[in-house]
Amino acid sequence: MYYKILSKIPSAVLIDSKQIEDKIDPNYNNALYIEYLDNQYDVINYSVSKNGDIIEELTDYTANGSFAWLKDNVSYSDNTGIPFVKIKNITDNGFDFNDLVYVDIDTYTKLKKSQLNGGELLFSKTGSVGLTLVVPKDCDKMSLADNIFKVIYKSDIDVHYVDAFYKSKYGKMWVKRLLQGGVQPTIIKESFRQIKIPIPSKEIQKYIGDKVRKAEELREEAKRLKKEAEEILNNELNKNKADRFNIKNEYIFINDKPNILYVSEELIDNTRIEAVFYKKEDLEIDSKLVEYKHGYKLLKDICVKITDGTHKTPTYIENGVTFISSKNILEDEIDFENVKYISKEEHKEISKRCNVEHGDLLFTKIGRIGYAKVVPDKLDTFSIFVSVALLKLKKKVIDEYFLQVFLNSEYGKKQSKRLSKGSNQPDFHLEDIGQLKIPILPIEIQKEIGNKMRKVEELKYDVRVLIHEAKQDVEDLIEGNFDMSKIKKIN
DNA sequence: ACCTCGTTTTAAGATAAAGG
């Protein structure tokens, strides 16, 4: 094999013409890939297999039949039946079933190539290519949608180890190397089979695979705790109703879709006369809070300060102080990976009006609305964009983690959606944010809920560490830095 | 009739930023 790297960035490589068989692909022969995926691989101490050689079965949705056949035989159903797993349901944090489509049982049976029974590796192949997830062993029946590979590995391969490989920088690099497609990236089966995976001993595979399995367990536990926290909140609000005392909230419900109801004149807020402001589900939540035994307070009254991030687009720089926007505030988590950076001076300027401190609450207000997250301890200072609000709380009245749970719950989310404005891009104005109704639960119950969320945060941290370690282990294997004594310690 | 492998088109969603 002859090649000569003329330049790394931009990549310019001389290649032997024999290496270019049927397609001329400068991407495949990028200097970076030659360096890391060819040269680096040559010195790996473990055996290396082609993905295609360790796969028992590689299939997908379209393998079930022709398009005409699929059209005739696939029927979706609203919210019952068998979950139909699409790419958006696959995340780095396991399945996300918030937005789920179902197929009926008959369809599930007919789509036999894409049935899921646990233990399969899923691999997204279009769009955001290379998201992976191992289907948990004891899962319910599910059916796999298009644009995702269903991969069953041979029995002597630890599938969770392979998952860690795909999550590592080498797995990601292989995918990038083999991608194709003009409008949007895609990887075809033939290319997928070409990925080279180092296959170490069973013990090492298990050692790394166990970390991924452990992470999966902890994730489940975190989910369970979050659910418990929400249940406590639910119970509390449902159980402790005061007598109905606020006539202003009266309405007569007529029909759901379309939304028809009569509301009392007093109920109509003179700034909001649009019909969607008076939906039954929203009014129900409102009255639940109004009638809550221990009462509610407006958010503005339990905050020392409500403000938002800078309104001016800052000058981004390569390295500096972290700068985040609403897209970084995830469900009970802050994404510090896809961030921008600003200069210290600019950060200082922004902080004059909006200084983010531990224990404050970040709250998304443009685009994705209503996601709340406490700023955890042990975190470097950072600045926020206009799309994120900053709530500084009266700590004696409200537990910050309880408030996070409440705002992210159905009660919070629905209120946020209702109170925000803007047709295309929803915008939650600061003064409207202040109007959110927060039930003031007895402080012990607030703490109970808040502490569960604190535990969730710890678990999520542990999950991140485990996945990071698993990825690092794979990278160490490839780079020849894997410390074998780690394995011996366990045995 | 069924199966496999693949490409192309459509459209939704997120965000930045300008406009009124």
Place this chain on the structure above:
DNA sequence: CCTTTATCTTAAAACGAGGT
């Protein structure tokens, strides 16, 4: 303060062609 526009990303649908 609110709406409109632009741009980018990418999920998902739609589809073609050939083989057994």
